[in-house]
Amino acid sequence: SQTIHQWPATLVQPVGSPLSLECTVEGTSNPNLYWYRQAAGRGLQLLFYSVGIGQISSEVPQNLSASRPQDRQFILSSKKLLLSDSGFYLCAWSHRIPAYEQYFGPGTRLTVT
Amino acid sequence: GQSLEQPSEVTAVEGAIVQINCTYQTSGFYGLSWYQQHDGGAPTFLSYNALDGLEETGRFSSFLSRSDSYGYLLLQELQMKDSASYFCAGLLRATNKLIFGTGTLLAVQP
Numbered sequence: 676s677q678t679i680h681q682w683p684a685t686l687v688q689p690v691g692s693p694l695s696l697e698c699t700v701e702g703t704s705n706p707n708l709y710w711y712r713q714a715a716g717r718g719l720q721l722l723f724y725s726v727g728i729g730q731i732s733s734e735v736p737q738n739l740s741a742s743r744p745q746d747r748q749f750i751l752s753s754k755k756l757l758l759s760d761s762g763f764y765l766c767a768w769s770h771r772i773p774a775y776e777q778y779f780g781p782g783t784r785l786t787v788t
Numbered sequence: 789g790q791s792l793e794q795p796s797e798v799t800a801v802e803g804a805i806v807q808i809n810c811t812y813q814t815s816g817f818y819g820l821s822w823y824q825q826h827d828g829g830a831p832t833f834l835s836y837n838a839l840d841g842l843e844e845t846g847r848f849s850s851f852l853s854r855s856d857s858y859g860y861l862l863l864q865e866l867q868m869k870d871s872a873s874y875f876c877a878g879l880l881r882a883t884n885k886l887i888f889g890t891g892t893l894l895a896v897q898p
Contacts, residue, residue, distance in 0.1 A: 718888045720888075721885060721886070724885060775819060775821045775886065776821070776833045778833070780830060
């Protein structure tokens with residue numbers, strides 16, 4: 676069976692510090708991978724998605740970046756965090772087809788102070 | 789642009805039936821998915837409508853009308869554990885992207 680891991684679960688970082696969130700998927704090959712951010716009480720905003728190694732589509736201009744160094748590994752990074760980067764970060768994967776059913780990791784709750 | 793609107797909150801009584809609506813502003817969707825998210829948790833997939841009409845999965849049903857740019861999730865025999873946020877999401881044509889709706893917080897009361 677497929678599983679998705681995401682860590683850390685919670686993170687408190689000062690403004691201006693770097694960020695690295697990691698997501699790994701097990702039990703499947705060639706998945707689509709996604710990073711979402713969710714503000715408190717709000718919907719999910721798609722940040723990045725990837726259909727293969729090194730292939731990243733950015734959805735929202737910001738100070739975040741994503742990388743996919745291996746087929747089942749997806750990393751979200753920032754060089755300098757802003758207060759507005761606080762939120763709940765969710766990694767998800769889907770099969771190539773269909774992509775309407777996405778499987779989410781447990782999420783990372785990031786607080787930038 | 790693409791947007792999907794939902795009521796922000798719905799309240800219902802245990803055992804009742806509730807409908808959560810979703811209206812969207814683009815014709816560029818293959819279909820409509822629904823996700824459930826409990827407080828502090830990750831979203832989980834509930835259903836997908838590729839075609840117009842009603843899809844039934846146990847106590848949950850989902851409906852889509854492309855001509856009306858409208859869909860809904862119907863929850864029957866409500867249970868306390870159904871208290872959660874519910875999101876519709878459109879699968880954007882020619883991509884692998886889901887565009888999520890604004891979300892509806894369902895509160896089930898005893």
